[in-house]
Every structure is written in structure tokens, then in C-alpha cells.
Amino acid sequence: MSPIDRSRRDLLKTLGLGTIALTIPGFNLFAGPRTKAKIGLQLYTIRRQIEKDFEGSIRKVAEIGFEGIETYALPGNITLENAARIFKDAGLKVFSMHTELPAAGTRDAVVKMADVYECDLAIYPGWPQGDKYKNVEATKHMVGVYDEASAFLKSKGMRFGLHNHWWDFELTDGIYPFYYLLDHASKDIVFEIDTYWAKTGGQNPATVVKRFGKRAPLLHIKDGPAIEGDKAYAQVPAGDGSMDFPSIVKAGGENIQWMVVEFDEYGKDIFDGIRQSYSFLTKHGLAKGKI
DSSP states (O other), rough: OOOOHHHHHHHHHHTTTTHHTSSSOOOOOOOSSSSEEEEEEGGGGGGHHHHHHHHHHHHHHHHHHOOEEOOOOOOOSSSSSHHHHHHHHOOOOOEEEEEEOTTTTTTTHHHHHHHHHOOOOOEEEEOOOOTTTTTTTHHHHHHHHHHHHHHHHHHHTTTEEEEEEEEGSOOBBBBOOHHHHHHHHHTTTTEEEEEHHHHTTOOOOHHHHHHHGOOOOOOEOOOOOSSSSSSGGOOOOSSSSSOOOOHHHHHHHHGGOOOOOOOOHOSSHHHHHHHHHHHHHHHHHHSSSOO
């Protein structure tokens, strides 16, 4: 039983409703925070399965009920054109692309990918950590780099976004890098808040999502202990770990356009894991899919 279901059952007992209420058709005590956000999947989640059977893996994602997908750098033997065809045949919209930083030497590839996928949003995932936020001066420099990338993509009818990891929300040289970017980078830049990594970095994810407001239309949804180090990768389906997704959805409200399910690692069957995450989000009205 997930923590949400357990607390829900305990509250029902307190109210004197007990298990009877659980059997009433349409009864949903968990009916507070709701969103019109769609459910997507970051394909990095199934990277190992994609290497073995790309088309079959994409079909499984569609069958679960996902509305769309966020891409990563697919294996070299999968062409953009073939990938786009398979996505479209499966009824999956490419709503976001994780790409290299659009700079000299990579810009044309990002624009081509956008054209083939019919997607206007390129997200820089920010991995690995490197020295880009090692101090205030380095972070200021990255503001200029990101502003330039955003301006270029805007000239092509596209949007540029940034994705966080735990270090983006840790105090460094007196600043929190992602908050600094929010306050100083171009207002055209959008943010994809990985709620799990925000918590791992010591932040309250709901507070983060509320502060970013409309600038954060995409949220990454994963669960687990949210403890730095190897334990951070002991990830579990949404609702089975330490994350408080109802408070996150309440904080984001109508600003949330996509709830993006992701596992960096999972010790069991990955399709079962993402199916459980999908069911948790739809069952509790936190996002909507096709099923």
C-alpha cells in the first residue's frame, strides 16, 4: 500500500467511514489538488529496452496511456525520421526534447530534430555538473550563454528550457543556481523542474514549483528516498516513496502542462514501474492520460 493510500484509509477510519466509503462508486476523498496536466514519459527511462526493441518499447508506452514523450539522445542506429514515424504511428506527441546546449556546432542539429519531431521545445538537461555554477561569476556567464541559446531558438520559432539536478538547488558561493537563473536569465527561458532532484538538493519541491510559477510548465515526476548519493537511485513508482505529489500539484496548479514520469534507475520491471506511476497520477486526479 502506498503512503497516500495508507493515509487516506487512516483518515477514513478517523471520520468513522472505514472501508465502507472505499466501496462507494465515485467516492474520492483524495479530491483536493487537481490539474489538467497531461502525462508524458521521458524516454531515457526505457533506454535499455529501446536499445533492444525500439518500436515495441514505444508501443508499450502508448498502450499504458501516455499522452506524449520527451526524447533524449537516441541510439545512433535509430534515425530521426524513423523515430518520428514510430512516435506518430503510436499516437504519441513529442512535447519536449532533451538536447545538447544549442551553441555553435550543435544548433543546426537541434533545429533539425525539432523539424522532424514537430516539436518547438528544446530542454538542456544540464548533465554533468561540471563547473558551470561553481561560483557567482561562472553562473553569471551561464546566464549569457543561456540567453544567447534562447534568442537563437526563438528566431527559429522555438523555445529553450533548462532542467535541474540536485546541485542546481544547493547553496553555492552564496546563491542557489536555479533561483539565480530564474531571477536573471531571459524571461523567454522556461524551466523543467525535476521535483525529485529538487528535494534531493534540500528544497521543498512544492515551494520550488510555486516560486517558478508559469516559468515551469513541465515537471519531472519520480519517487524514492531523495537522499544524495547512491541511495538517490533507489527509485520507486510515484506514490511509493518520499515525494508529496498532491502538494506539488497544488503549488503548480494550472501552470503545469506536462507531468513527466521518469526513472533514472529501477530494480524491477521498468514497464510495470511506469504503469504504476501512471495509475497513481490518474487515479488521484494529479494528471490525465488517454486511459
